[in-house]
Amino acid sequence: MIAASYNNLGLVHFKSKNIIESLRSFETSLKIRGQLIIDFGFINEDILSSYNNIAGIYFQLNDYEKCLEYYNQYFEFKRKFPQLAENEATNEIAVTYNNLGLCMVKLHKFKEALENFEKFYQIKKEIYGEEHEETGAALINIASLNYKLNNFELALKIYSKVLLLYESKLSKEHAELIYLYKNIGHCLTSIGDFTQAEFAYKKGLDICQKNNGELNLFTSDLNISLGNLYENINQLPKTKIYLQKALDIRKKLISMSNYNNPNIKNSELEESIPIMENQKILNTDNNEAHNKMHYGFNKLDINDTKIIDKIDFNRSFILKNNEVIIKLEDRINAIK
Numbered sequence: 001m002i003a004a005s006y007n008n009l010g011l012v013h014f015k016s017k018n019i020i021e022s023l024r025s026f027e028t029s030l031k032i033r034g035q036l037i038i039d040f041g042f043i044n045e046d047i048l049s050s051y052n053n054i055a056g057i058y059f060q061l062n063d064y065e066k067c068l069e070y071y072n073q074y075f076e077f078k079r080k081f082p083q084l085a086e087n088e089a090t091n092e093i094a095v096t097y098n099n100l101g102l103c104m105v106k107l108h109k110f111k112e113a114l115e116n117f118e119k120f121y122q123i124k125k126e127i128y129g130e131e132h133e134e135t136g137a138a139l140i141n142i143a144s145l146n147y148k149l150n151n152f153e154l155a156l157k158i159y160s161k162v163l164l165l166y167e168s169k170l171s172k173e174h175a176e177l178i179y180l181y182k183n184i185g186h187c188l189t190s191i192g193d194f195t196q197a198e199f200a201y202k203k204g205l206d207i208c209q210k211n212n213g214e215l216n217l218f219t220s221d222l223n224i225s226l227g228n229l230y231e232n233i234n235q236l237p238k239t240k241i242y243l244q245k246a247l248d249i250r251k252k253l254i255s256m257s258n259y260n261n262p263n264i265k266n267s268e269l270e271e272s273i274p275i276m277e278n279q280k281i282l283n284t285d286n287n288e289a290h291n292k293m294h295y296g297f298n299k300l301d302i303n304d305t306k307i308i309d310k311i312d313f314n315r316s317f318i319l320k321n322n323e324v325i326i327k328l329e330d331r332i333n334a335i336k
Helices: 002-015 019-040 046-060 064-080 091-106 110-128 133-137 140-148 152-169 176-190 194-212 217-232 236-254 310-334
Strands: 277-283 288-294
Touching: 002 019, 002 046, 019 046, 046 064, 046 091, 064 091, 091 110, 091 140, 110 133, 110 140, 133 152, 140 152, 140 176, 152 176, 176 194, 176 217, 194 217, 217 236, 236 310
Parallel strands: none
Antiparallel strands: 277 288
């Protein structure tokens, strides 16, 4: 009861953006749950949630070494008490592997990151089957990491596989395809296939405008991608047109910079690895309902945009957007 109360208090603090207090509450919950094991041999899987929650907080604080430490403790606890790990094919375990992979990326441990993303994918495939969109989504970070490692053709192959799956399971104009077309465009640009890259960017842009409208950061980013592409093939008038479109969108969004504005909130300028969402869990041992934090599926950003501090999103968005605006203005002015 007391441990769950501290866990819930941690959730309340997190929702109130009191990240340090949230961390203290989760750590207290973990300490109590650990002491119950020592004193009474009371082993409950809730302690795994405590490790996950603390790791997630340290990720938010950009302390990736501490984040890794708690994920390692999570898996060490599972090995020590195998009765808690009878079924390895669960969504919670899958996303923990994904999150550990994301932490490894931040620490530049790319081989280990890829291994964890592969485990994430394999568990999703076991749960849902190979042709399910959840399984396809689990391939995205594998593709993105391969892109980061300059394995452009492999990344392209994986992104294209997910695209075909999404088109068959969702629709050919679903919002999830925007991200895929953008990254496919990046891969094609990187291997020098500018004609197909142009098609991918424009397809993504068309879907984005239909789903989100013109005033959206994804729309701005795709215009920038098209501007970059035309610059690569020395079509500078087109470069200027698309960069100007991107600039106009970002200037308009500055006046709309509100955390509840979906045109901003859903953009890739947000923290690309958001903290866990809440999920209600019923503890059948004591019939006590409590909240557990968990990660949803999160994608690597292959553009390497800097992380935005979600604790003060408005301030961070304005600062980051102003940086992009200045760079865009400089680039446009440099085109003769």
